[in-house]
Amino acid sequence: MSAVYKTLSKPSKSSSSRDATNGNAPHRTKQRVLILSSRGVTYRHRHLLNDIYSLLPHSRKDAKLDTKTKLYQLNELAELYNCNNIIFFEARKGKDLYVWVSKAPNGPTVKMHMQNLHTMSELHFPGNCLKGSRPVLSFDATFDSQPYLLVIKELLTHTFAVPQGARKTKPFIDHVMSFTIADGKIWIRCFEIKETAVSKGEKGSETENGINGAASGNAIEGPAAKSKGDGSSKISLVEIGPRFVLTPIVILESSFGGPVLYENKEFVSPNQLRSDLRLKKAGRYNRRSEQDIENKAKRGDLGLRTGVGKRKIDELDEKVLFA
Template structure:
């Protein structure tokens, strides 16, 4: 059995200070490597405050949407690496409050809502949540990637180059639409799911007061060593990838999915009015035929033919 330690020895050992091994704090991780905190504070003090684009877009659609319009929505989701897809939302009068709540839950700042009516008409809502503004478009001339079967092939997650026609600087409402499209379709800088290079172009052009969207791949010729030759940028070509669609602006609201009307398109004609006019044209053709038959009968009754004396032979 071992001897007990004396009281004096235990107090002496406890009195001695123990050396603590303190590990240095790991610096912050960046894209270029590890960075010390002192360097970061010096950079922030020297330069102006750093702007970080934290734009995230919520993409969703209404119930009872057509399959072509659903494929168009999925094409837009594949083009935007900074978007979040949500389940279908019921298209009612209270859809604005529901969508604003979903945007807040998903930690997004914008929303693209594809609303389908009568399984024929597609409307696109572009809104900045929760304070607005928001725009309602009528989508027409829809062609998805699967329908076009084009030869262009872009890398998923790459950053697009946005180009706008000179017509966007003409009026105030076109300037507002340009800024909203720029904020929504532009990819944030330090996003985790993006690639650090550009290989396709988003083209927004105004023709006949409609916004036409095209997506092109940037094709650069390469030599045998798979490097860009000198002067090769002059031989670049654009190959369309898709999808295609046309946006007809209906109204611009001051709030998110509603509010005061800032702009209303005076040349907008709803699809229901177009269908009723077509029905009236078809009904007018049938009425003309009926009137022609009655006139022919009245003419035959008023002008009877003389009996033919050779009818019995």
């Protein structure tokens, strides 16, 4: 069936030459994404990389990168594999995960910190979509409020928007990728567009009550959207996964280098948070030690300390037994 579809959808040579002479040749967007990670990623990070690779049919997965300092080598890899977008997962200390999204070879590049990661198989999401289908990208209106958010929106669009007619793509659109900004972070969710038939009783209740609210669980219900013959269909969104949260850190002018266009002053690295926590615990220990020293000094001034004042050292004293 796929061979028949390719044969029917392929334009003939005469029509293509006629369009080229008239100047009406169809413009084909060529976007390819290179996905790879650094050394030290955990199994959850590796599963996330596989989930994103399965959602993006125009992507190519490569082996792990050995270096974390010479990131400009990724531009050479992208040129080698004929890719103009790069998603690089950088793991730090086996705990922290940073995501680099770049437009090769001229940039820009955004570095983000990933949190609240949940893969497709981790939470057993009920939704499902056709492998190789194209998504609908839904961006929050907050992306148009700041210039740096517009840059991030454009990078995410070039990376996650599967172009029409790309390699390994299917001519269907059956899932939505949502990008929402809350608390200075980018919340990313993926939903399946599910269409179910509506009976006459449900149709009458919908017309009386208006638009349905959000359903329980991970499904978002909507009103009847299409009419097919006698009945109608209802469109709902069921979460597929993966889900994660990105915190923008810095935006560079070129690909993995160049001047800094934006820097998030409110971002605190998780390594710094762990260091502050250790210092806080060490401060509590130091305060307890100083308090013990002060108590011993006070007991000595009052004559209550061993060997000082009226108290005499007996044969069962610790200093006599363990001398």
